[in-house]
Amino acid sequence: MALIDIRHFSPGTILGLWQISESTAEFYLKDPYLSIYREEVDLKFRSDNRKKEFLAIRALLHEIYPDDTPFVSHELSGKPILSNGYNVSISHTNGYAVLIVSEKDAVAVDIEYRSDRVSKVANKFIREDEEAPDVLSQLINWSAKETVYKYFSSDNLEYFQMKMHHIQPANKGCVIIENMKRSTSVSVHYEITEAYVLTYMP
Structure with a gap:
């Protein structure tokens, strides 16, 4: 298997x-x-x-x-x-x-395969005050927000109610996502391979 x-x-x-x-x-x-x-x-x-x-x-x-x-x-x-x-x-x-x-503990995870499809819909989830200039940072933004959405499932968050703070993608890292509905911020771990972007909150 x-x-x-x-x-x-x-x-x-x-x-x-x-x-x-x-x-x-x-x-x-x-x-x-x-x-x-x-x-x-x-x-x-x-x-x-x-x-x-x-x-x-x-x-x-x-x-x-x-x-x-x-x-x-x-x-x-x-x-x-x-x-x-x-x-x-x-x-x-x-x-x-x-x-x-x-x-x-509360946990959350998301995985997205790597593709430039994300750039076609970036305006639907990336705020004007966020930096996500390339496909990889856009994928991290999307996946991290999906993870935060699951983590705060009772909040029924929308994409623009979450803000990702600036990152410079490496193979592994951590991004801060602000839940603007609660005025609180959380850390989301991310990992990048040639096939996918994985984000999680353990």
Whole structure:
């Protein structure tokens, strides 16, 4: 299976990242645990990509908690919740699935594949008083704001209610995002590869 990384942060906080290279059939073959989802997957999804994203997240949870794997459900808002009561955040992009879980703390994660598509919609999420002159900084802005939106899910933030402070992208770093609705700022970690931008708040 194409498990890339399972990373432990503070005690009880874990990030898992999966590169989806399997077919749906290979998911079931390589991890028999996933067979409990076969009927649900077939009923819920027509898209093969959506099926694989769903299975990749459950495979990650089974990898992290092999003895007592929690189930994922969703609040009416769409926010994911785990059957064991832990906090969870989930994201998918082209060929990747990621989640972050914490026993106690609020967490959030987002992943976006690298493409210049973001420049076509930059005016919808980048404020006039923000600096994001190139595609990479625009992707970090977008992904970091998605992460902050999830972290403050009850605030129902809009893009322009979040402000990213100036960064100079490197392979890894941290950006400060201001939640202007609360007049508070938070740190968002980011990582850049040739394939994607990953942002998270552990």
